[in-house]
Amino acid sequence: MSTIYFEDIGVGDKTVFGEKKVTLEEILKFARKYDPQPFHVDEKAANDSIYGGLIASGWHTGGMLMRMMVDNMVNQRAGLGSPGFDDLRWILPVRPGDVLRFESTVIETRRSTSRPEMGVIRAQIFLFNQNDEKVLSVKTIGMMKTRSA
Amino acid sequence: MSTIYFEDIGVGDKTVFGEKKVTLEEILKFARKYDPQPFHVDEKAANDSIYGGLIASGWHTGGMLMRMMVDNMVNQRAGLGSPGFDDLRWILPVRPGDVLRFESTVIETRRSTSRPEMGVIRAQIFLFNQNDEKVLSVKTIGMMKTRSA
Numbered sequence: 604m605s606t607i608y609f610e611d612i613g614v615g616d617k618t619v620f621g622e623k624k625v626t627l628e629e630i631l632k633f634a635r636k637y638d639p640q641p642f643h644v645d646e647k648a649a650n651d652s653i654y655g656g657l658i659a660s661g662w663h664t665g666g667m668l669m670r671m672m673v674d675n676m677v678n679q680r681a682g683l684g685s686p687g688f689d690d691l692r693w694i695l696p697v698r699p700g701d702v703l704r705f706e707s708t709v710i711e712t713r714r715s716t717s718r719p720e721m722g723v724i725r726a727q728i729f730l731f732n733q734n735d736e737k738v739l740s741v742k743t744i745g746m747m748k749t750r751s752a
Numbered sequence: 753m754s755t756i757y758f759e760d761i762g763v764g765d766k767t768v769f770g771e772k773k774v775t776l777e778e779i780l781k782f783a784r785k786y787d788p789q790p791f792h793v794d795e796k797a798a799n800d801s802i803y804g805g806l807i808a809s810g811w812h813t814g815g816m817l818m819r820m821m822v823d824n825m826v827n828q829r830a831g832l833g834s835p836g837f838d839d840l841r842w843i844l845p846v847r848p849g850d851v852l853r854f855e856s857t858v859i860e861t862r863r864s865t866s867r868p869e870m871g872v873i874r875a876q877i878f879l880f881n882q883n884d885e886k887v888l889s890v891k892t893i894g895m896m897k898t899r900s901a
Contacts, residue, residue, distance in 0.1 A: 633815075636815070636819070637815035637816070637818055637819045638815070638818045638819065638822060639819075639822055640822055640826060642833075653832065653833075654833075660818070661834065661836070662811065662814050662815045662818050665811050665814065666782075666785070666786035666787070666811045666815070667786070669786055669787045669809070669811050670785070670786045670787065670788075673787060673788055673789055677789060678789075683802065684791075684802070684803075685810065685842070686841055686842060687810070687839070687840045687841035687842050687889075688840055689838060689839055689840070690836070690838055691836045691837050691838070691840065692835055692836035693834070693835060693836050740836075
């Protein structure tokens, strides 16, 4: 497969992939290390919480999103990393057994004026669950090499 | 220790804590699972990359931030979770051996009009490294129980 450069990406471009199955074991393992709040690590406490059951750490959902991106997008691109992202929202809880699907739409492409060998791609990303409900929304910022530089 | 409620928090309140030591082993373990890009998992490739060495996945840095918050803030508060966050920026790479320090300043407190038993706290958070350089910036949104409700 040929590498994708900045010039190959246009506003409105849509990328869809999945599935990522979320397991109880993975939820517990991540949360015990990085987010040991009761509703992430303790099934009994989670059942009694406002969430009505164990849910994934939001940072874990972000990690799963990242892994889906690396496996399906990042490795095909002349990427230069990311300075961050905007407007992350955990819309609905992610629960054991959920199956996540990824959808990205490019909202802005801009060549760097200070570094013409680089372009910036902004995208609106959603994660959906198996019921086609949005569980996560985030606007990403990715830097890519330009083909012409 | 008594529980901290929404009314106990004011704009300008500052919370500082640390330290969190970042190890090579932890960087590799996280990245192999959630962000296996060469500069996160392959020391040779990382040395040849624009980063000049292995760096932590940005989502890993977020996970470490979350764990610091759970251990030092969240467990003392009548928290109701978070809908997300804004304007996350990875300002500088986080490398093996770095020691992270956390600083949070409250920028907005607002009682929910639709749910008066709840308030929303927005904070500007920075992570610093051992050289007092900012490595991460993010604006968090936290929901808390009100004492009066």
